[in-house]
Amino acid sequence: MKAALLTAPNKMEVVRVPFPECEPGGIVVRVQACAICGSDVRTYLQGGETNVPREWLAGAGLESGRLMGHEFSGVIESVGERCTEFARGERVAVSPSLPCGRCHSCLAGRENICEDFRGLGQHLPGAYAEFVAVPEAALRAGNVHRLPDSLSPDEGALIDPLASVLNGQEKADIRPGESVLVIGAGPIGCMHAALARLSGAVPVILAQRSAPRLELARRLECADAYIDTGREDLCSAVLGLTGGRGCDVVIVACPSRQAQEQSLALVGRGGRIVMFGGLPRSDALITVNGNDIHYREITIHGAFAIRPSHFATSLKLIASGRVPARKYVTNAFPLDGIGEAFSAEVLKRSLKVVIHPS
Ligand SMILES: [Zn+2]
Ligand SMILES: [Zn+2]
Structure with missing residues (x-):
């Protein structure tokens, strides 16, 4: 599949990498829309640690690479053999934050400041790619939400920022x-x-x-x-x-x-x-x-990140039209245009910029 990796500060490279592995209890989502987050822009400017498997880098002839993108929606491409809740072809939006559920913060109901926090597009490969693997832990935490037919992929990608x-x-x-x-x-x-x-x-x-x-x-x-x-x-x-x-x-x-x-x-x-x-x-x-x-x-x-309940509430606000998410998207780019999408010129003259990888 194609994926856009941050290989150095200010440098995004679209390369071919293996199809992501689906955990037995997880799913793989074909990404339709992934919005650029302010935190992605910060990472883009200062560089970030590698979060993809070493084999991916070796195959693409790269030293390091970070696959960002956490505000996304898409269609389920494959489901693991232990996943019974979802089926191939369903449209979903995924909350990218994976709290551990066991630490002091999580037990206090403040999963957004989990001490062992992991996130898609941060510690795990993200959605500036044709496909993204959503781990079993995300499904167990209730992070995968079906998108109502009335919502576009772009609107689905805005659920996470509104949740924050x-x-x-x-x-x-x-x-x-x-x-x-x-x-x-x-x-x-x-x-x-x-x-x-x-x-x-x-x-x-x-x-x-x-x-x-x-x-x-x-x-x-x-x-x-x-x-x-x-x-x-x-x-x-x-x-x-x-x-x-x-x-x-x-x-x-x-x-x-x-x-x-x-x-x-x-x-x-x-x-x-x-x-x-x-x-x-x-x-x-x-x-x-x-x-x-x-x-x-x-x-x-x-104020940092989101709790699972924020994502559910955000989905409700967008689906009901209380927050007109569609109007926030001012620019869209294909995956190959991601370098231009991250340019200062585009960001200065836009509100939400979305990438359409497939
Ligand atoms: Zn974000
Ligand atoms: Zn925790």
């Missing part, structure tokens, strides 16, 4: 009438704004530095106010929109240290901050004033 946004929203605990600022109007930031609105937040403010992206967000109509931080001062704009108080909730949905630091000045007394985006490894130290947190009783939450 649900995890962040849970931390934000937005109540009706609260003001919410989302920094970063990428697909994740727009989803945060859309869900904040569903929770009754007023106003929902979306801030973004690059004008083309902000324009795409505007077209989604997911917020009440849009701030172009390339032209406007974020702080004065937010204070202006909130009667000088700052927002009840600030969600940082971009990989920016400066945005995380600035969030303290944008949140009001007793407010909550959700740090949603991961930072580049080389630029992850932030400076905050401890007294800002102490005297104004600010709560800072991290």
